[in-house]
Amino acid sequence: MIEIRELTKRYGGTVAVDGLSFEVRPGAVTGFLGPNGAGKSTTMRVLLGLDAATSGEALVNGRRYVELRRPMREVGALLDAGAVHGGRTAFDHLRWLARSNGIGTRRVAEVLERVGLAGVARKRAGGFSLGMRQRLGIAAALLGDPGVLLFDEPVNGLDPDGVRWIRGLMRGFAAEGRTVLVSSHLMSEMELTADRLVVIGRGRLIADTSVRELADRFGRGVVVRSPRPAELTGVLAAAGGSVEAAADGALTVTGLDVADIGEHAAARGIPLYEVRPRGASLEEAYMRLTGDGAEFGAVAP
Numbered sequence: 001m002i003e004i005r006e007l008t009k010r011y012g013g014t015v016a017v018d019g020l021s022f023e024v025r026p027g028a029v030t031g032f033l034g035p036n037g038a039g040k041s042t043t044m045r046v047l048l049g050l051d052a053a054t055s056g057e058a059l060v061n062g063r064r065y066v067e068l069r070r071p072m073r074e075v076g077a078l079l080d081a082g083a084v085h086g087g088r089t090a091f092d093h094l095r096w097l098a099r100s101n102g103i104g105t106r107r108v109a110e111v112l113e114r115v116g117l118a119g120v121a122r123k124r125a126g127g128f129s130l131g132m133r134q135r136l137g138i139a140a141a142l143l144g145d146p147g148v149l150l151f152d153e154p155v156n157g158l159d160p161d162g163v164r165w166i167r168g169l170m171r172g173f174a175a176e177g178r179t180v181l182v183s184s185h186l187m188s189e190m191e192l193t194a195d196r197l198v199v200i201g202r203g204r205l206i207a208d209t210s211v212r213e214l215a216d217r218f219g220r221g222v223v224v225r226s227p228r229p230a231e232l233t234g235v236l237a238a239a240g241g242s243v244e245a246a247a248d249g250a251l252t253v254t255g256l257d258v259a260d261i262g263e264h265a266a267a268r269g270i271p272l273y274e275v276r277p278r279g280a281s282l283e284e285a286y287m288r289l290t291g292d293g294a295e296f297g298a299v300a301p
């Protein structure tokens with residue numbers, strides 16, 4: 001559990017975080033979204049005790065970082081994948097971290113396995129690609145088996161395989177009941193990874209919502225036309241979609257995407273005359289939210 005309460009952080013004349021409050025709960029991936037300079041990294045740094053709050057507080061499991069008795073067992077973070085001693089092997093890097101936190105060597109082997117680096121454990125980290133350094137950073141975050149995980153822009157610079165891998169990993173951590181907060185400036189990424197979204201702009205909260213609520217609020221869904229609307233409605237509802245019929249015979253479907261709808265209709269031999277996404281994409285919703293923070297006001301949790 002993460003609690004940010006009335007957090008403000010100033011650097012000289014710059015207000016990086018401005019009276020920010022939100023909570024991040026376990027068992028879900030929460031996307032921490034905002035344009036460059038919105039205050040995401042600053043919030044994470046204060047959470048991790050790397051920066052002091054000007055006022056307010058940032059709590060992990062009810063405590064400030066400095067008050068955690070065994071911090072690595074409570075919170076793990078990937079902030080900067082470059083922060084590895086290049087001359088050390090992956091194994092030695094982790095063993096050194098583990099030792100200084102009273103964690104045994106067996107755990108080092110476990111986390112290397114978990115992130116897929118067991119095969120290169122004895123190789124020097126200096127020769128690792130960005131994707132491998134990212135994996136090593138995640139292994140380090142996992143050493144203490146913490147219930148809270150923070151990732152700052154973890155997919156930056158990764159190839160599509162690396163991005164997919166990180167996505168799956170985060171969803172796995174959430175499924176294990178951990179609290180997962182992942183920052184990004186890309187809604188398109190968070191749409192595929194996160195269950196909940198905390199959106200900030202200029203250090204302030206813009207939205208604290210679920211991906212689904214935001215999609216509904218901005219009128220998402222797929223418009224479908226078919227000569228057999230009643231039959232199609234039954235099929236799509238059975239497949240988990242919500243279907244609303246308009247007066248002109250068009251159906252608006254939420255909870256299924258264009259491909260799902262096409263597949264289900266094809267499987268039953270139901271002709272489709274039109275299938276098109278309706279309204280703003282989440283990306284557009286995000287641009288509208290962050291482009292002018294005042295325009296829509298805060299979205300309640």
Ligand SMILES: Nc1ncnc2c1ncn2[C@@H]1O[C@H](COP(=O)(O)OP(=O)(O)OP(=O)(O)O)[C@@H](O)[C@H]1O
Nearest residue numbers: 011014016034035036037038039040041042043185
């Ligand atoms: N150490 C610092 N000294 C002075 N100003 C800082 C410092 N760290 C951050 N800032 C400023 O605080 C604001 C918020 O920065 P922060 O890095 O938290 O944003 P962000 O949302 O993480 O952005 P990005 O996506 O670019 O990382 C920016 O205006 C930034 O220039």
